[in-house]
Structure formats: structure tokens, C-alpha cells
Amino acid sequence: MSTNGIAEITVHQNETNQTEIKGTVEEFGADVAREAASQAKASESKASDAQKMAEAWAESTEAPSAAGTRSAKTWSDVARQWAESTTTPDGVKDAKSAKSWAGVAQGHANNASLKANAAAASANTAELQAEASANSAKTATTNAGEAATSASNAAVSAKAADDSYKALVNNDLPKKANLSGANFTGAITAPTAAAGTNTTQVATTAFVQTALAAMVNGSPAALDTLKELAAALGNDPNFATTVTNLIATKLDKTGTAVKATADAAGNTITATYSTKSELSQHVATLSKVATSGSYKDLLNQPAIPSKTSELTNDSRYVSTDTSGNVVLTGALHATQVFNAVYNDLAEFFRRGEETEPGDIIALDESSPSEQYKKATENSKAVVGVHSNEFGQILGGVEPPDGENFIEYNLPYFIPVSLAGRVHVKVYGKVVAGDFIVPSDMPGIGRSARDGESLKNTVGIALQTDNNENVRRIRILVRR
Template identity: 55%
Template sequence: MSIDLEIEVDALNNAGSKSLEVGEYGAEVAKEYADKAFEYAEDAKNSKNLAEAWAESIDAPTGEGTRSAKSWAENARQWAESETEPDGVKGAKSAKTWSELSKDHANAAAASALTSKNSADTAAVSAKAGSDSAKAAALSSQNAASSETVAKQSAELAAAKLEKLETVDLPLKADVASPVFTGQPKAPTAANGNNSQLIANTAFVQGAIAALVASAPGTLDTLKELAAALGNDPNFATTVTNLIAAKLDKTANAVSATKAVQDGNGNNIASTYATKTEVTGGITKLATVASTGSYNDLLNKPVIPSKNSQLTNDSNYVAKDASGNVTITGTLTAAKVVNAYYNDYAEFFPRGEDTEAGDIIALADGTKEKYVKASEDAALVVGVHSDEYAQVIGGETDENGNVDMDKVLQNYIPVALAGRVHVKFYGTAKAGMKVVPSEILGVGRAFTDGDSEESVVGRIVLGDKFQNVRRVKIMVRRQ
């Protein structure tokens, strides 16, 4: 490739040596300008290609979600005159389709107008028929007036007859339901023992009472006297039966008497069990604590520790604060640790600046070990600032050997070194994609050709289609 350049050179004639002296722009300077011009030419070429892509490319010019001017023009054409769904939007219609639908609606409106006219003509015919009906109704009204006069005369005659019935005839009759008789009404006497629906007169009732009493003594010839004799007990027979059942059988008195003094196992109650007096006397011989159960009644009281210094394992005891956090000052050894809710393993790294959960963390430049938000050209990417670690190591204790988490977090960053954690990321996220630091401090982006494998902080395990800066889940350091 050749490059045409114009270079201004000051030529100075040396009269003594007859040589041409080139000023301060020598070959080296010219080469530098040529190299720089080549770089500008390459940049211009790349810009031209990018401009052509933005103008006419069918594919996305700079990544998913972008379109060239040609694509937008085609999209606009679809929205203007496509007969199918424009741009693949389900249920959408183009302007042309909406225009045709409007034309159909106009034709339908014209048809509806014609139908309305026909309905108006039909209404006019109905109006004439209504007028004829009104005339017929007037004639019927006249006939009704004549009928009303006749009906009034009939009603007056009926009222006179009803008045005679109510004031003269009805008072002489008894009601069919619950009649009230006056004077001395009589009824036939039914035969003794008759249980039909015939009316019972006094003769029948007296005969029935005499048959009921028969030859009973005078002290038991009424129901009251009989009830008193039975103790007014409506269940007299059952009561007597139960009382009989509670009595000993006269043929087995000896056996029953023996069982009466035995328990369920055949033991003699008197010789087997202590009496109330014997039990009460025995209790008084026992120590007081046996009956009270009180700690204060013990003769030799054990010492109950009231502070940590009285524990035999005082240097390695387990402490729990008000929030439920447990501190073990010794070494914890376990065969298994299960049910940890979070997913990553973290370590406290010395803090070099303020960071927040999801930031990619890297070693800061300098003579002291400090860690900051990772930049695109970070020398050592170590992990992700985590707020969801299942286990964290490192940090420091106070002068009493206790861990103050608030103070530790002021001086250290909890960095996820293994497991799954959420990291800040922008651009489309795909499962399995490698994540490296971007030009935004602490924020990741997708790995591209030319990026260093040493800068990979992890691989995405849960993708999405968003483009903004958000947190996505990755597997830390899975290269």
C-alpha cells in the first residue's frame, strides 16, 4: 500500500559545501507522519464501513437490538402498506390495512342508513294502524260506559241481599270450624269402647271413667294417687330393675362377699394397700424436698454457674448475641455442614475504596495490598463483592477477640471466590458466557476475542435479554 503525502521542506543552500541542508523535518519525522497518516486512514476506513453498516446492513450493525437505516425504512414500509403483521408484532395492522377496514366500515354504515329508511317507512304504516285502533278504542269506551251502568244496578241489588244474609240469616247458624252452641245441644251416645270420631257426650264419658276405675280401692282410683304411689317416677320399672341388679345373688353370697374386698387382680384390699392414715404418717418421715420438690429444700445444694468464668471450658464457650449470631472462639470441627441458604464462598480482602454488592473487584496499583472496583485493564481480577455468601473467612477481631462485623465491613470487602453470585453486567446475557470487566468500573460485559482469559471473573448461569446495567448470576472463576 502506498500513501501520498505532501511534506513541506525548507532547503537551505550552503554556499561553502554546495550541500542541501534539510531543516528540522528529517526522514524519521516524515516516517512518523506517514505512520500516523496510515492509522488515520485505517480509522477512516473503519468509520466508512460502520457508516455503511448503519445505512444499509440487513443484520444488526452493532449488536442485538440495533437496526440500520435500510432496516428502519423496510420497517416503516411494512407499517405503511404491509398486508401481514408489521415487524412481526402479533395482532398489529399496517396503515393500508386500517384504511381498507375503514372503507368496509363506511360501506356498512351506508347499508345501515338504508335499513333505517325502510324502518321509518314501516313506522309510518304502523302509525296509521295505530290511529284506526284509537277510533275502535273510543267506540269500545262508549260500550263500556253502558255496561258500567248495568253492572252498578246489579251491584246494588247484590249488596241488599248480602246485608240481609249478614244481619238476619248468618247469626242463626253455627260455624263449621269450632262451632259455639247455645242452649242444650244433644248428641247420640256411642257404645262403650267406641274409638271413632263421634262426639263423646256426658253419658259416654261417665261410662268410660267407671270402666277405668273398675274395682280399684279409693286411695288408688285417680291418676294423681297412682303417680304418688310410684314416687312420681316416670321410669319406675327401670329404676326398680337397676336396684335389683345391685343386690347380691342369694345363692352366691359367699363368693360375692369375697370379691367385694378384692382388687381387680384378686389381692385383698385391706392387707395389700396402706390406709390414708398409714400413708399420711409415712410422708411425715420423708425429707421435706420429697413432698415440695423445691430447690431450696435440698440439704446439699449444687452450685449453678451464674457467669462464664464458672464454666470449665471458659476459653472456648459458644456465645450468641441478641440477633442470634453465634460466635465460637475455638476451632469448629464438623463432619457435614448443610442447609446453607446462600451459594458462594467468600474471603475478606483489604478495602481500597467504597464498593457495593455485585461490583467486580481487582487489586489496586500501589505498594500496599488494597482492592477496588475492577477496570477494563485491571492487572489482577480476584472476584465479586458478595452480600449473599454462605461462608466467609478472614477479617479481624477486636482487642477482646470478638468479631465486629460492622467494623470489619468498613475495612474489608467480602469477595466471592467460588460458587454462584450476582455480578453487575450490561448487554445481553447468555448462559455459559464468560464475563470480564468493562469500561465502567466494577461492571462486567461479555468476553470478546482479544480479551485476556486472566480477566474472566466467571461464567453466566442465568441469562436474560436486557441491555441495561443490572445484576446477573454467574459461577465464579469458571474459565
């Protein structure tokens, strides 16, 4: 059986009796196969007829199917005529073969070649001109670079000129004096005129000194300036008149009959003053104390107080209260004070919490107002040590009459040692000379470690103590 035919098979699947099984295809029935074989045989017959028709279309010299048709062989001859005929191919009027058209094209090609040569010559000329233009452009580029460099140099020169101009205007010209109303700031030199010159010539310091020396002419140092002369004349512009008038009020020193009749206040001398003889007559009547000046010659001797408590007319004297404390109403001034029992100078600082003598004190940084509490190693402003050994205390407030000053102020203030020696609370071993700084325990100190910041040092240990517990040691206050 020929296999050139193509069998087309259409399968219609019945939904009711056909079941799709994954991985398999349902087989056709025998009747379906017979039908397919019959269609294949018919297709084979048609294929044979088609083969014969194809052979006729390929090699027949006559029309293969109907008038006007041509086989491939016939069309091949016609194609040859169109390609190589020197006359009209296939009997078509005015037609030309490809060969004829090739001749025409050759003529056109020759003309084109001539024109191409001319165009090539023009192109060569254009190329030469382009090369010349490129060289000109390159030269122009070089010139442009040189022009840019010149412009840059010109800009630098212009800036330098501008800077020089500004320096001239701002620095040099202000240092010059005007021709009219010159105001010189440096030393000006000029020829020194001869002594006695009286012209418009500039007078030098040498000329002036010579003139001044001639004017002073050896006068004493106390009278060699106009100010000293004026002072010597009492700064009186009418000195001569004043002196003349004063002379008129004086007695002639050689006169014997002329006597003064009045004093400077205008009092008549004879009516105002006693003479020596008149005074001598009354000496005997004077009390003895008038001539001796002695207290014991007083007729009514006043009582002199023997202690300050007897003075009642002046409150500014030293007194004592019932406790023996000295009371002053003014400032106490002393050259030296001796035999102080205690060891440090303290000041009252506003209390922020309860503290004890020996506690290290620092500013309470969390408080909105200034107050103080026990210091720790995190404190930023350590001020000193709570002291009860002070020889002098600063600050505080005046207590009501009769109350003790220290006891009244302690609830409100902490007495903080500022200078001297004081006992401070510490823990751990301490060697004399160690710097004492706050520890992590509030108010308690310790020896500073090597390399540790000494910003919050309160003092230097004055004793070695190998105990480890919290106790008090003496330090020299050092801030």
C-alpha cells in the first residue's frame, strides 16, 4: 500500500462512554480502523493523480491543463528569451531582453563612470580643502589656547594690578600727609635755622631747645617753666597791683611813732586786746590749775571709770554676755591672734541633707537652688569636709537674742572646712601624703589611685593608717 497519501482522522469522544485515564489513550474499535483504511486507499489514488499532473506541469510542451497554460519547460524557454534574445522576447512588441537592457545599462554605466571620475576629482579637491581646513582649525585651536593663556595671564596681571591699587589706596596713601593741612605721624626732619631767625621757616626741635635755653638762661629748676613762675606768683595775673596794694597796708619797719590801730577783722586793737601789763595784774587771781594744767589741781575732780561696764554714754565698746562671749558692735582689727585651740577655717554652706563631722561635702547638682550634701565619686563640685574643729566660722545668720550662734545655724547650714587641718571619714589603707578623694560611699573618702584625676581632692593625709574599716583620719585641707 502506498504511503504517499495522508490520512486525516477525527476522533469524537463520547462523554458518557469514554473515560480519560492518565498515561494511556483509549484504543479505536475495529470499525473505526476499517474506515481509516478505506480513506487511506482513496487518498493514495488521489496522490497518484496528483503526481501525474505534476509531471505534465513540469515537462509538457503543450498546455498541461487548458489553453493559455504553460508547463515549467515552456516557461523555461520563455525565460531564456527574456534573458538572451536580441529581438523582442516571446513575441511581445517593443520588449527587450535582459541582454539588451544590459547593453543599455553598460552605456549608462560608462556615463556614470565618467561622472564618477569627475566626482572623485572633486572629492580629492574637497579632501585637500578639508585637510587645509583641518590644519587651519588646528592652528586656530592652538591660537585659541594661546589666547586663553594670554587672557589668564592678563587676568592675573589685572588682579595683581587691582591688589596693588587697593594696597596703594588702603595702605600706602593713608600713610601720606596731605599737602594742605598735613598731619604727620612719624619723625619729620628739617634744617635748623640760626638762633634768632624770625621768618616762616619751620622751627626744628633743636631750634626750639636753643630758644628755650636762652629764655631760661640758667634759672633754677623750680622756676624754669611758665607754670612754675605762675605758681610762684600765686597765679595772679595782676600780681604787681596786688603786691603794691599789700605794701600799702604795711608799717614802715624803720618807723617808731606809727602803731597798728586795728586787726585784720577791723577790730580796734586797744579796745579788743589786753596789754602785757594788764594780764600780769590778773595772774594772781587765776586758779592754780590754770597755770599747772594738772588733774590734781582741779577743785572738782570728775570720777574716772575703772571698767567699761561703768560707761553708759557710748555703745561702741567691748562687752561680754552671760556665757563669757565677747560682743563687738564694730569690726575687730588685730595685728596677730595667738593660742587658737582649733585647727581650721570653715564656712556655713546651705544644708541639703543630714551630715556628720568628717563627711565629705559636695554641691547637690539635682537641686534647683544652691544646697549641699554628702559627696560621692560621681560628684562634680566637691567643696570640703564637715568640720566641728574650726577656729573661725564664716557666714550663717544672726540668731535671736540669747540663742547660741552655732546651735541656731546648724539645722540650716553645714560648717565646711576651707583651710587648715580637719578630720575626714575614710576607708581602706592610707599612707601619709596620699590625696584623699570621695569614694562610692556617700561622704566617705579613700586614697586616690595612681593616675586618677585629682580634680575632687579634699586634702592630703597627715598620717599612715593600715586599717580597712571606716574611720576618721586627719588631713591638711587642700583644694
